[in-house]
Amino acid sequence: MNYLEINNVSKTYGTKKVLHDISIKVPQQSIYGLLGPNGAGKTTLIRILNQITMPDSGQILLDGKPLCPNDIANIGYLPEERGLYKKMKVGEQAIYLAQLKGMDRKEADRRLRHWFMKFEIASWWDKKVEELSKGMQQKVQFIVTVIHEPKLLIFDEPFSGFDPINVNLLKKEILELRDKGATILFSTHNMASVEELCDNIMLINKGEKILEGSVYDIKQQFKNHSYDVVYRPFDGSGETHLTVNSENPNELIREIIEKGELVSFNEILPSINDIFINLVSKSNK
Amino acid sequence: MKIGIIIEREYLTRVKKRSFLLITFLAPLFFAALMFLPAILMLNSEKFDEKKNIAVLDESTLFVGKFKDTDVNTFIYIENDLADAKNLVREGVYDGVLYIPGTSLNLPVNAEIYSMKQIPMTLSDYINTTMKTVIEHQKLLASGIDPDIVKAANTSIYVQSIRMSEDENVEKKSYGEFEFLLGLVLAMVIYFVIFIFGSQVMRGVIEEKTNRIIEVIISSVKPFELMMGKIIGIAFVGLTQFLLWGVLTLGIYGIVSSFLPVQDVFSTGTAMTEQITEVSANTDNQEVLTKAFDIIHSINFKTVLWCFLFYFIGGYFLYSAMFAAVGSAVDNETDTQQFVTPISLLLVIPMICSTILANAPDSSIAVWLSMIPFTSPVAMMLRIPFGVPIWQVVTSVALLFVTFIIFTWLASKIYRTGILMYGKKVSWKEIFKWIKY
Numbered sequence: 001m002n003y004l005e006i007n008n009v010s011k012t013y014g015t016k017k018v019l020h021d022i023s024i025k026v027p028q029q030s031i032y033g034l035l036g037p038n039g040a041g042k043t044t045l046i047r048i049l050n051q052i053t054m055p056d057s058g059q060i061l062l063d064g065k066p067l068c069p070n071d072i073a074n075i076g077y078l079p080e081e082r083g084l085y086k087k088m089k090v091g092e093q094a095i096y097l098a099q100l101k102g103m104d105r106k107e108a109d110r111r112l113r114h115w116f117m118k119f120e121i122a123s124w125w126d127k128k129v130e131e132l133s134k135g136m137q138q139k140v141q142f143i144v145t146v147i148h149e150p151k152l153l154i155f156d157e158p159f160s161g162f163d164p165i166n167v168n169l170l171k172k173e174i175l176e177l178r179d180k181g182a183t184i185l186f187s188t189h190n191m192a193s194v195e196e197l198c199d200n201i202m203l204i205n206k207g208e209k210i211l212e213g214s215v216y217d218i219k220q221q222f223k224n225h226s227y228d229v230v231y232r233p234f235d236g237s238g239e240t241h242l243t244v245n246s247e248n249p250n251e252l253i254r255e256i257i258e259k260g261e262l263v264s265f266n267e268i269l270p271s272i273n274d275i276f277i278n279l280v281s282k283s284n285k
Numbered sequence: 286m287k288i289g290i291i292i293e294r295e296y297l298t299r300v301k302k303r304s305f306l307l308i309t310f311l312a313p314l315f316f317a318a319l320m321f322l323p324a325i326l327m328l329n330s331e332k333f334d335e336k337k338n339i340a341v342l343d344e345s346t347l348f349v350g351k352f353k354d355t356d357v358n359t360f361i362y363i364e365n366d367l368a369d370a371k372n373l374v375r376e377g378v379y380d381g382v383l384y385i386p387g388t389s390l391n392l393p394v395n396a397e398i399y400s401m402k403q404i405p406m407t408l409s410d411y412i413n414t415t416m417k418t419v420i421e422h423q424k425l426l427a428s429g430i431d432p433d434i435v436k437a438a439n440t441s442i443y444v445q446s447i448r449m450s451e452d453e454n455v456e457k458k459s460y461g462e463f464e465f466l467l468g469l470v471l472a473m474v475i476y477f478v479i480f481i482f483g484s485q486v487m488r489g490v491i492e493e494k495t496n497r498i499i500e501v502i503i504s505s506v507k508p509f510e511l512m513m514g515k516i517i518g519i520a521f522v523g524l525t526q527f528l529l530w531g532v533l534t535l536g537i538y539g540i541v542s543s544f545l546p547v548q549d550v551f552s553t554g555t556a557m558t559e560q561i562t563e564v565s566a567n568t569d570n571q572e573v574l575t576k577a578f579d580i581i582h583s584i585n586f587k588t589v590l591w592c593f594l595f596y597f598i599g600g601y602f603l604y605s606a607m608f609a610a611v612g613s614a615v616d617n618e619t620d621t622q623q624f625v626t627p628i629s630l631l632l633v634i635p636m637i638c639s640t641i642l643a644n645a646p647d648s649s650i651a652v653w654l655s656m657i658p659f660t661s662p663v664a665m666m667l668r669i670p671f672g673v674p675i676w677q678v679v680t681s682v683a684l685l686f687v688t689f690i691i692f693t694w695l696a697s698k699i700y701r702t703g704i705l706m707y708g709k710k711v712s713w714k715e716i717f718k719w720i721k722y
Contacts, residue, residue: 014718047705050504051504052500052503052504052705069507072504072505072506075504077500077501077504078501079497079500079501079504081497081500081707082497082498082500082501083496083497083498083501084496084498085298085492085493085496085498086496087298088298096290096294097501097502097505099287099290100287100290100291100502100505100506101505102287102505141501144501
């Protein structure tokens with residue numbers, strides 16, 4: 001069951017084609033990575049999902065129904081360029097933003113206090129935003145994004161500006177949100193986190209989709225049959241490392257066990273990072 | 286309603302600001318001071334004047350006994366020569382010596398005052414007028430004219446202008462100066478409100494853009510709702526401020542007048558006006574009062590008040606929509622100049638023309654300025670106290686509100702695109718392109 005479906009969406013600004021016939025399907029309760037170099041059209045696509053911008057053509061289905069203004073309450077959006085009112089108190093501001101998402105004031109207050117406890121930031125409630133460090137502000141922003149328990153969460157570069165400890169905290173939270181039923185769209189340049197978190201990814205460049213699929217399938221698709229081999233030769237010369245290309249791993253293993261004792265044998269799969277660089281530079285040619 | 290939440294935030298954050306509280310509570314003190322200071326000063330004026338002993342050395346002998354002692358000034362007639370008199374001033378026996386050289390009536394009369402310290406203005410004025418009266422009197426006598434006849438012939442003329450209407454029974458006295466003053470005050474209020482609160486709207490938009498909260502918000506509400514919420518919220522801030530100013534000024538006025546011997550202050554004031562009126566024109570108090578009543582009745586305050594409200598709201602909304610659009614197009618306040626200048630020019634035009642408008646409230650330029658929506662809030666306020674045909678008011682208000690709707694719509698289109706544009710020097714051409722998006 002797909003929670004979000006984007007069908008043939010195109011968008012043009014003046015003469016510049018920003019998105020060209022983009023279609024994706026995001027299964028319910030999965031994390032979907034939206035990858036692409038700067039200026040590929042990711043932000044435009046995300047803004048279309050948030051109904052900030054309207055597409056020129058194409059259709060968006062949320063839970064099987066066309067996207068409508070009331071869906072604002074079903075979407076949580078953490079933009080890449082994010083900020084808060086500097087002079088406003090943290091708690092007051094969080095309540096305001098939750099109310100704009102359609103939450104009742106009391107309910108917002110209750111849930112926010114719970115989240116603030118969870119993130120160990122309860123003491124900041126009455127502080128002004130300008131007194132907080134950038135990382136602290138990011139925590140508040142994350143909470144505000146998820147406070148109305150939306151079914152679709154859109155994170156644009158969520159980890160920028162966080163220290164490693166908080167990145168881990170955030171990853172844990174994102175996975176927990178998915179396990180609780182949220183569908184997550186995730187745009188980032190951080191390829192390590194893509195491999196770690198995403199179930200499916202799409203790669204776009206210059207407004208065109210150039211790759212789509214599950215992380216596992218894509219890695220399989222781009223593997224070049226190279227293997228990392230460690231063995232201990234019988235002549236006693238010590239452990240030897242080899243990187244070998246072979247179409248036939250059985251044959252390779254047979255060859256090695258004749259020469260010595262096999263310690264480890266691993267297939268080398270390309271990283272998403274390599275695939276990304278490879279494909280983008282190819283499509284730019 | 287989400288726009289209600291936005292209005293609430295825009296309103297509360299501004300009203301709770303220290304600068305708002307300071308201005309709101311200090312300004313009435315200032316207003317009250319303006320109201321009381323002249324009266325208090327008048328009451329205590331003697332205390333500020335030092336007592337002066339003036340020696341009079343009158344070689345012309347025309348003024349003997351003419352200078353009368355007052356509470357502050359004492360005149361002593363002496364017959365020493367000037368050098369002696371000056372020495373006496375140096376020694377501190379006299380504060381000054383008034384030297385009037387010998388002369389004859391047909392020659393110009395000149396006098397000199399020698400003193401160590403500057404002679405107060407009131408004293409030299411007194412000497413001046415006294416001498417003038419004496420000489421005039423003498424000259425009249427010399428020509429064989431009875432000064433009393435001249436006094437009786439002295440007349441003051443007042444031309445009462447009365448405006449007629451189709452209805453024979455309706456005739457209105459009009460008092461140009463008062464109407465001009467009322468119009469000017471109301472026009473100034475509208476002018477400043479538009480500027481002060483319009484630029485607050487602009488700064489608010491820029492703030493949201495520079496601290497990058499804008500994208501979070503417009504993923505929850507429509508840009509139009511955010512823009513209107515801000516404009517309406519700030520309108521309420523303005524209304525609150527004016528209301529508090531009014532209430533507090535009256536409050537302070539009440540409190541101060543119960544502590545101070547204001548009765549004295551104002552009775553002194555009235556006494557003085559009475560003296561003046563008695564001297565200048567031969568009218569009695571009754572007539573002065575009727576005139577004041579006439580002035581007040583000659584103006585249709587209900588119409589003035591309603592028009593003020595309409596133009597206040599219409600003008601503020603029209604201009605603040607434009608200010609919001611400007612705010613959305615730039616990255617920081619320093620870039621706003623190229624857009625704000627033409628907008629403020631539109632607003633300044635009727636202020637520049639205010640004297641023309643007051644001199645000829647029904648001239649074609651006045652009618653045009655009060656029809657064009659950008660100038661009408663200020664221009665019409667200048668004309669309204671003089672009485673404006675109802676069809677003109679209705680047309681002008683209608684035009685203003687139609688333009689305000691169109692401009693809010695245009696501004697929201699610019700705003701929608703502008704708030705997401707960063708790091709781009711925006712030109713007018715660019716802005717017009719955004720309207721088409």
